Amino acid sequence: MEILAIFPSWLLTSVLVIFMFNIFLRRLKSNKSSISVDPKLPPNPPKLPIIGNLHHLVGKPHHQALWQLSQKYGPVMLVHIGSKPFLVISSSSMAKQILKTQDHIFCSRPMNYASKRITYNFLDVAFSPQSDRRREMRKILVSEFFNRKRAKFLNVLAMENDSMVRSLSLHPPNTVVNLNKIMLATISGVICKVGFGVNFSEEPLKGVSWGKMLEESMVVLNGSFVDSFPWIGRIIDHFSGWNGRLERCFNDLDSYIEMVIDQHHNRTEPVTSDDDKDFVQVLLELSSVDTASDYRLTKEDVKAHVMDVLTGGIDTTVVTAVWAMSEIARNPRVMKKLQSEIRNCASRTQNAHELDIKKMTYLNSVVKETLRLHPPAPLLIPHKSLSDSHIGGYDVFCGTTVLINGWGIGRDVSTWGENAAEFYPERFENLDVDYGRGSCDLIPFGGGRRSCPAIKTAPETVEAVIANLLYWFDWELPNGVKNDDLDMQEEGTLIIRRKLPLLLVATKHYGDDNKQLLA
Numbered sequence: 397m398e399i400l401a402i403f404p405s406w407l408l409t410s411v412l413v414i415f416m417f418n419i420f421l422r423r424l425k426s427n428k429s430s431i432s433v434d435p436k437l438p439p440n441p442p443k444l445p446i447i448g449n450l451h452h453l454v455g456k457p458h459h460q461a462l463w464q465l466s467q468k469y470g471p472v473m474l475v476h477i478g479s480k481p482f483l484v485i486s487s488s489s490m491a492k493q494i495l496k497t498q499d500h501i502f503c504s505r506p507m508n509y510a511s512k513r514i515t516y517n518f519l520d521v522a523f524s525p526q527s528d529r530r531r532e533m534r535k536i537l538v539s540e541f542f543n544r545k546r547a548k549f550l551n552v553l554a555m556e557n558d559s560m561v562r563s564l565s566l567h568p569p570n571t572v573v574n575l576n577k578i579m580l581a582t583i584s585g586v587i588c589k590v591g592f593g594v595n596f597s598e599e600p601l602k603g604v605s606w607g608k609m610l611e612e613s614m615v616v617l618n619g620s621f622v623d624s625f626p627w628i629g630r631i632i633d634h635f636s637g638w639n640g641r642l643e644r645c646f647n648d649l650d651s652y653i654e655m656v657i658d659q660h661h662n663r664t665e666p667v668t669s670d671d672d673k674d675f676v677q678v679l680l681e682l683s684s685v686d687t688a689s690d691y692r693l694t695k696e697d698v699k700a701h702v703m704d705v706l707t708g709g710i711d712t713t714v715v716t717a718v719w720a721m722s723e724i725a726r727n728p729r730v731m732k733k734l735q736s737e738i739r740n741c742a743s744r745t746q747n748a749h750e751l752d753i754k755k756m757t758y759l760n761s762v763v764k765e766t767l768r769l770h771p772p773a774p775l776l777i778p779h780k781s782l783s784d785s786h787i788g789g790y791d792v793f794c795g796t797t798v799l800i801n802g803w804g805i806g807r808d809v810s811t812w813g814e815n816a817a818e819f820y821p822e823r824f825e826n827l828d829v830d831y832g833r834g835s836c837d838l839i840p841f842g843g844g845r846r847s848c849p850a851i852k853t854a855p856e857t858v859e860a861v862i863a864n865l866l867y868w869f870d871w872e873l874p875n876g877v878k879n880d881d882l883d884m885q886e887e888g889t890l891i892i893r894r895k896l897p898l899l900l901v902a903t904k905h906y907g908d909d910n911k912q913l914l915a
């Protein structure tokens with residue numbers, strides 16, 4: 397009563413009206429959103445002002461730091477980098493929610509500053525947000541690069557392996573071989589010839605090292621400060637030289653792409669047979685004024701496609717092949733068993749390109765085991781939600797960026813058992829686990845609408861290279877390095893590679909017959 401006496405009635409009425417209106421607005425909002433007025437947010441590690449949880453990630457690879465945090469905060473947690481929230485997923489069942497059950501909601505990508513620049517303002521497939529246009533671009537990539545070029549791919553894969561074996565056979569005995577260089581040359585050869593008709597790595601542009609440029613693209617695509625710290629980040633990116641680095645990287649890649657398009661325009665004898673056409677030629681035809689297709693590409697669309705193949709295809713496959721050879725080299729039991737399978741499946745007189753990898757089931761398990769322990773993109777590419785949703789009993793707002801820890805899921809003892817950290821390809825012998833199929837226990841290629849379109853061809857490429865290296869050569873660690881002492885340190889953020897190059901000694905298995913057999 398005293399309160400009523402102190403405040404005039406018009407004031408009380410106004411407060412009451414505002415209060416009721418507020419409740420009405422909240423109801424209206426919560427009707428539109430599936431999230432209640434008091435959202436149940438996922439657990440999050442304690443944040444610091446301004447930097448959020450950045451201090452938790454400093455000094456460790458991000459996938460490892462996030463995996464450690466998930467052991468305490470659970471498989472669905474919220475982490476803040478600066479002002480930006482990230483939903484971090486760390487179990488196979490929660491990954492299945494994102495990549496399969498609610499794939500239609502989580503199939504977009506966050507837009508970051510570097511990916512915008514590198515992809516010609518989100519014209520590509522890999523980094524652009526979900527849209528009808530992107531779906532069309534993905535269809536073109538899948539049908540023209542992967543499906544229609546299958547015969548060309550198998551042929552080029554065989555030829556590149558052949559030339560890898562020939563050039564290795566010319567080395568004097570006991571030479572130390574840099575496997576990173578060998579894999580880069582061979583795999584670039586395959587992807588560039590199928591994609592662009594020309595092996596870029598054999599025609600480096602002046603002053604730009606091919607391998608370094610691809611590595612650099614992965615560094616800059618990981619993101620700039622401005623993505624998480626909108627105001628101060630802009631200044632840091634400018635004065636730290638980051639923006640200049642991004643611009644240089646873009647210009648280097650763009651010069652390669654311009655070169656390949658010019659080469660196609662300047663061809664004196666155009667390729668007319670569909671089988672012989674490379675991906676770029678098909679794209680240029682789809683961009684020509686008299687294309688019969690419903691979807692006419694612009695020159696920038698063509699460039700964005702080439703950029704995806706360059707940045708998404710080569711480094712990932714090379715890194716996988718190098719990790720596979722590292723694990724094989726430090727596990728002599730696996731090497732022996734694998735060589736015996738490869739040599740039994742392929743007769744001694746066959747040419748390198750006749751190795752039939754389909755018969756080699758142990759080889760298939762070795763590559764799966766490599767991708768389980770060393771997925772090149774340990775946190776996949778970030779996903780983004782298109783509407784409000786619920787994951788693991790928690791509310792997730794529309795527009796949330798999602799990181800899926802494929803690396804951690806691949807090492808989870810609750811799925812893989814106590815020997816989860818061990819390289820043991822036999823575990824796949826009685827397991828019906830395939831990349832992204834069924835469960836999400838093994839997701840080096842992601843899943844759902846944003847899964848990697850090379851989910852079939854990339855493992856085949858790695859298997860073919862490994863089969864040829866182990867068929868024709870015996871391999872040892874150099875200078876008395878013991879198996880257990882082989883340095884396996886990781887380096888990188890978006891793509892995790894070996895910190896040190898892999899150096900091994902190759903001995904021709906068939907001695908001087910190698911040369912004759914290959915002749």
Ligand code: HEM
Binds near residue numbers: 716777841842845848
């Ligand atoms: C061992 C080799 C490879 C690995 C481990 C790998 C891994 C991945 C991963 C993790 C993603 C993201 C999936 C997701 O966000 O859910 C991805 C997407 C993608 N990859 Fe691969 N990749 C490999 C090879 C390739 C190759 C050879 C190409 C092309 C020539 C390629 C082109 C792409 C593209 C275009 C996307 C974006 C798909 C989309 O957003 O719709 N990748 N890859």
